[in-house]
Amino acid sequence: MKKNILLSIFSGLMLWLAWPPTPYTTILLFLGLVPMLLAMENIIQSTSAKKGKQIFNTTFVGFVIWNTLCVYWVYNSLKMIGPIVAAPISIIPYTLGPLLMSTACWLYYRLRLRTNRTIGLIGLVCFWIGYEYLHQSWDLNFPWMTLGNGFAVSHQWVQWYEYTGVYGGTIWVWAANILFFLIYIGLREEQTKQLRLKLIISLTLVLVIPLGISLTRYYSYEEHINPANIVVAQPNINPYEKEGTIPVYNQIETLTKLSDSLAQRNTEFFIWPETAIVEPIDEDRVLTNNYYLQVRRFLYKYKNANVLTGGETYRFYDKLVNKTASPIPDGGFWDRYSTAINIENSAKVQFYHKSRLVPGAESLPFANALFFLKPVFAHLGGATGNYTIQPEPSVFYSQSGIGVTPVICYDSIWGEWVAKSVRQGSEFIAIITNDGWWENTSGKDQHLDYAKLRAIETRRWVCRSANTGISAFINQRGDVVQHSAWWVKTALKQDINLNSDITFYVAYGDYLPKTGSILAVLGIAFLLIKAFFKKNVAAKING
Known part of the structure; x- marks a missing residue:
């Protein structure tokens, strides 16, 4: 358990080092999730009970470290509504994103139980993109930590965002991390040389082709004089x-x-x-x-x-x-x-x-349900809930x-x-x-x-x-x-x-996250249907 927690912490620190505005370390994005994947694999392969809960808790630790170290400054931006309100509200971006990230990892585990590792990892990418799209669309929106934003310092690498937007970067990060992970665990699973070679070639292509296309586009791009x-x-x-x-x-x-x-x-x-x-x-x-x-x-x-x-x-x-x-x-x-x-x-x-209003500072999330909090913010002198979009x-x-x-x-x-x-x-x-x-x-x-x-x-x-x-x-x-x-x-x-x-x-806008979100919903529906039939079968056996 301690080993898995340490792996999760290591992931959080690597992702933080890779994140803007730190220069020259963007490459760590391609490796930062590997320790997290290894921690999840260790739990899945173990004989311990409540594996889903372990995966959720273990990954949550690393994601909290990553998010908090990257957006520690959020508290400063909320001080204008008063320290009493700012302190609890600032916890939201530190923990809500990690909660959703860990939920994606938990769903990966559930899908892995019902299918296999390959389908589970594909599902993980879809669940993650679904979380990112949700986190930019609902009242508690905070898409600051979308994985594709991590290339903002090394913008020369992602000139193809003109086709995919930042979600193309999210897929790129996950594809590289998953392939590194599969190559590494192949060493302990006595993977065949042929399969290992295919994975190494795939990883090389995943890294080199997007980077080559981007750099070519970057150095050949010319603006029209206007x-x-x-x-x-x-x-x-x-x-x-x-x-x-x-x-x-x-x-x-x-x-x-x-x-x-x-x-x-x-x-x-x-x-x-x-x-x-x-x-x-x-x-x-x-x-x-x-x-x-x-x-x-x-x-x-x-x-x-x-x-x-x-x-x-x-x-x-x-x-x-x-x-x-x-x-x-x-x-x-x-x-x-x-x-x-x-x-x-x-x-x-x-x-x-x-x-796009800042939740807490400029808007009251889920205002219809939390309407009773408006007088509280008004009394404190904050703008929350007052701006019209x-x-x-x-x-x-x-x-x-x-x-x-x-x-x-x-x-x-x-x-x-x-x-x-x-x-x-x-x-x-x-x-x-x-x-x-x-x-x-x-x-x-x-x-x-x-x-x-x-x-x-x-x-x-x-x-x-x-x-x-x-x-x-x-x-x-x-x-x-x-x-x-x-x-x-x-x-x-x-x-x-x-x-x-x-x-x-x-x-065409955000076609990638919309597609990923649809696949994520289908994946969740598949898990619910499987759980329903399993429960019915168990009830018949016991009955």
Whole structure:
């Protein structure tokens, strides 16, 4: 038992070392799950009782270590809702993902009992992908630790994400680990030389072919020349001082000065970070809002330019007109949004409302069932349960016809969501974020690295404005062409190439996890049916 726990811990540590933002260790992804597979095999081959429970508990230890070491910074991002609430909520990403991962391993064991090792391992991959897809789709979504994200540092290896998205990376990781595992256990099972040779050849092909295709694509890829001048601003305002301490007028003045310092007459977009305009704006009266007018005055000398900025917005209703509106103590209802706002030299204003909210900090998971907790969060001053999401992505269009995908912070982890916007006509991606909540931790670096994968999937430039850093420009191959330092006041300027071509992934989205999830459901149904018939047979024998 101790040996298996040690193997599980070893897996967790290897996966952590392989994870962004650590450079040069990505190769450990191909080996990190092997000790975990060996631990499960040892339990399966043992004579002990309750093997399923042992597998679940053993794997859970390693997965908790991996997840906690990689996303330890989550607690920092939740402190804004109060330490009493932040502490228990931060446990969710540390343990919920591992619980689902261990459940996939337990299902593998159950399937292995009913079939054989080969079918069981195929089922394991499907169960794992099913867990990953569930974890990006339900109210407790946290797809940060999707295995395919692990290649974000070594983006040159996964240029084929333009066809598969990050789930292609998940399959690649599991395929390599399983083949390493089969080769290793073959040594103790007196595997035939012929079978061992087949496995070694298979492993070589699994590693070399995707890598060769990717590197060839990386070094041969050429962008179509279609330039647009973009400026991103990084005001470096402490997030805890944004609201109430520093006047909003002064914050906007800082942003306009930074933007003005690099602006050209042909600048198409000035991109400002999430909640750059922190005081809530009534969307129905935006044209008379003082902060909107302040931005318009800045734009007077840049006639074709747009300011794409983050802000807090809302809409009031005299009566309940939709299911998302919340009641106001003084009467009436409102929808409150975390918003991207596009402002230009006309009366046209475009809004996009953040659609992927951080569970706990920005949304109340399973709100219909846990509605009674809303007053608790309101009393603590948190935003939980108050933000209304937008059900479909948007594209902002400039006066000159350029389409841009507005992406707010957490949205950027969803490849298919970004791809949907690109499919609607977007020619580049603008990520606006406020990573200052995480402080100087690896969270901000991981968030930047993951943006490289969105560039590859869509073959679009990513222009990233982060309040305290790291702001950056990322080209269509996923290279960070420019980036700022952390916690500095600065601006960056870049001529990017617009692109209107549609990649396979943009056209078809997350077809891999959807297929894997269907197979996982079929696998679970098979196990339930087998269990049902076994129970009936046993009842007849005993009866």
